[in-house]
Amino acid sequence: MANLPLAIHTAAQVRELDRHAIEDLGIPGYTLMTSAGEAALTTLRSYWPGAQRVVVLCGPGNNAGDGYVLARLARTRRLDVTVIALADPASLRGDAHRAWRDFVAEGGATRSWSDDCLNGAEVIVDAIFGIGLSRAIEPAMAAKIARVNQSSAPILALDIPSGLDSDTGEILGAAIHAERTLAFLGLKQGFYLGDGPNCTGVVMFDSLDLSDAALSHARPSVLRISEDALARLLPRRRRTTHKGQQGHVLVIGGGVGMAGAARLSGEAALRVGAGLVTVATRPENVAGVVAQRPELICRGIESGADLQALIERADIIAVGPGLGQDAWAHSVANSALHSDKPTVIDADALNLLAQSPCKGEHRILTPHPGEAGRLLGMSTAAVQADRLSAARQIVERYGGTVVLKGAGTLVVERDGLPSICDQGNPGMASPGMGDVLTGVIAGIAAQTAELAEAARAGVLVHAMAGDMAARRGERGLLASDLFTYLPICVNPTQQI
CATH class of the missing domain: 3.40.50.10260 (YjeF N-terminal domain)
Known part of the structure; x- marks a missing residue:
């Protein structure tokens, strides 16, 4: 064989x-x-x-x-x-x-x-x-x-x-x-x-x-996403490397009761090698995020206007994890979606984008089938019946690169063949996995100028880490279980 x-x-x-x-x-x-x-x-x-x-x-x-x-x-x-x-x-x-x-x-x-x-x-x-x-x-x-x-x-x-x-x-x-x-x-x-x-x-x-x-x-x-691409995209670092050369990720999210989603994304970006990660969230969430992961920079923001200085300092934005859809969420999402920075768009930011569509090329959209349906005005079943067509339609309507999540996650861009990930497992159908994926993609994108390549690499790394974590069993797998394995997956040239 x-x-x-x-x-x-x-x-x-x-x-x-x-x-x-x-x-x-x-x-x-x-x-x-x-x-x-x-x-x-x-x-x-x-x-x-x-x-x-x-x-x-x-x-x-x-x-x-x-x-x-x-x-x-x-x-x-x-x-x-x-x-x-x-x-x-x-x-x-x-x-x-x-x-x-x-x-x-x-x-x-x-x-x-x-x-x-x-x-x-x-x-x-x-x-x-x-x-x-x-x-x-x-x-x-x-x-x-x-x-x-x-x-x-x-x-x-x-x-x-x-x-x-x-x-x-x-x-x-x-x-x-x-x-x-x-x-x-x-x-x-x-x-x-x-x-x-x-x-x-x-x-x-x-x-x-x-x-x-x-x-x-x-x-x-x-095309199946190849593990060989990881070594090319994420080569061994030079000994003189410092964190300022590895990119700065800004995670925007964590609405009422959802601070954990933003924190998961932020830590995931760190675990795959981003040099700096700032989490912009509601002020009441700051203490909890910092206490759980002190390596994250955390800023409380009252509205989108408070984001401007943070956006200027960031190399890439990840918006949506735990965002919610209230007035605060609308304000901060609007600032992120209309900035000129490369942006990973997930969760409620996708739902808000569906309500007020706008097109951009320097973005990665990461919908699950339900969110994809809302972006296209169709049912989840219709998306699942022809996932490739749905992903292509999202690219046509919203621009950028689309990561359509699910068994056999698809990565589709305007030019080039679609990619599919054949790794991952059913245990990853658990809360917070999408938030971790958003952080993984953003963290890798911070280290390379190729957004579509970062999307493919992020999907693969996330799936590989999920499979490693599932060796103890799929049922009961937590999103945070992946953190142990993400560094292994993004250091392919250093594996023994």
Whole structure:
């Protein structure tokens, strides 16, 4: 198995890679299918080495061909293989039909679906539907998929979990929930959008022996955020470095009862290396913030007018954590949003921006799906149904770079390919995580002139720290738990 590529593709782009391999490079389609079956068997034996009884579910298209190849090869390894044909294999065409015939020629036989066909299975292989599925699955098939998901056996999905839209991550009536998904030729966009992360389990990749040049024939639609970029963006510091060279972050937030949000953002900016961090908050919050984190500079402000001197001294502004939406919040947010300083906009500052839209290029907007919906005047469900489109619309309407948070956080700017983060975990769905992310992005942005790069790096660092913190368990994870791990993530050249 190969390392995951950075490139992510739509179904049309993967089909173009397949066409290029067959028509331009002269690789027979059945050779590719055989390579897919071999890779699938290698995966099965590697991750479930003790499994002897394998059930392979084969559907009506080319994905079934991969399953028949796997079944044929598994029988030569003396595995107990049961193939359940969920469509008449005689109706298969092309390479998939040949794969079935070869399976039968070597003594293989298929069974029809029955209520007990999964009994005793130690691994289930999903080769029902591939990337060509574009309509809702019929109720009878949906019931079978539900039964598969209820089985106690782990599921290996070939190329894509059946029932998952390969472009949007939408579940088309029903979808396999795999423990592992082995993708061929290209990672599918739907793995990382919508319900994709719930269905794929651990994503793996096999190139089917195609070269890097062949795999780069089709331009990707999205790029995974690479850890390699951190070393370039955050190199080892020179010994003569002082804090004045590492940027000054101004965090504006902490309305009534919400001082903790601003404090979390401020500390996060320090933990990723910002030289100075000032928290501008309501006067009654100052003592509490300073007592909890004395390294923060904290200033009490009565209105936006009090911010001007602080804004002038800052290199970047982070506005929104715990801000509220009262008159004080409107006043300070207005000053921040109309300054000429680079600005990270989060939480209630996004809600206020939705009420009084203005456009700017030197900004990073960090909405969760609900805030994104308010920015666009649509429902949260509509945002989640097409996250890429929603992020692009926010960029078009409000400018700058957009970080659309959630499972598979997206980073979208006007020019260049969108980026997606495939790290992070469900434990990070807890209060204050967004405030920490705002501080992380602002703290990294203070150390570099590239806002979009800082957004990508901040999203990745935040996710990596969350995964490190979750080693003790996802349930009960606190936003402040990330503080221990943020310095590790932003010092990649110093890790042992």
